[in-house]
Amino acid sequence: MSGKTTFTMIKPDAFEANHSGAIIKIIEEAGFEIKAAKLTKLSAERAGQFYEVHKERPFYDHLVNYMSSGAIIAMVLEKQNAVEDFRKLIGATNPAEAAEGTIRKLFAKSIEANAIHGSDSDENAAIEASFFFSKTERF
Ligand code: ADP
Numbered sequence: 001m002s003g004k005t006t007f008t009m010i011k012p013d014a015f016e017a018n019h020s021g022a023i024i025k026i027i028e029e030a031g032f033e034i035k036a037a038k039l040t041k042l043s044a045e046r047a048g049q050f051y052e053v054h055k056e057r058p059f060y061d062h063l064v065n066y067m068s069s070g071a072i073i074a075m076v077l078e079k080q081n082a083v084e085d086f087r088k089l090i091g092a093t094n095p096a097e098a099a100e101g102t103i104r105k106l107f108a109k110s111i112e113a114n115a116i117h118g119s120d121s122d123e124n125a126a127i128e129a130s131f132f133f134s135k136t137e138r139f
């Protein structure tokens with residue numbers, strides 16, 4: 001079992017479609033505690049920094065444009081085995097491959113506009129949480 005913290009964003013497509021409430025309900029019912037939350041919007045520059053690891057991928061520019069196109073809800077979540085359990089809850093990157101009942105299966109529009117982000121490691125969860133929140137903004 002690994003760490004208890006993960007980081008998520010409800011992405012612009014899901015926020016715009018008014019799915020935030022339903023998504024947060026699923027997250028809470030799965031046993032995750034919200035430790036920090038913020039309705040915000042990424043500039044193209046900040047979106048580019050967040051997804052820096054994908055800079056060489058063909059979809060990078062489009063992704064940066066999409067992630068800075070509208071409001072998002074950033075959250076720090078806690079639960080035992082948070083990173084792995086949350087990745088299971090959101091489902092595969094491509095909603096066509098996501099398991100039934102997962103957040104992406106329920107709400108994602110496409111492989112890019114896939115409703116929600118989830119950290120892929122304890123190390124990245126810490127980096128991503130710090131990208132949005134100071135220590136004093138976390139409960
Ligand atoms: P995940 O979000 O499941 O960890 P990745 O880290 O591989 O997926 O990719 C980051 C984000 O980039 C995805 O959530 C999605 O919004 C976008 N993305 C990934 N692969 C593609 C692709 N082949 N075409 C367009 N956008 C993509």
Ligand code: MG
Nearest residue numbers: 117118119120
């Ligand atoms: Mg990823």
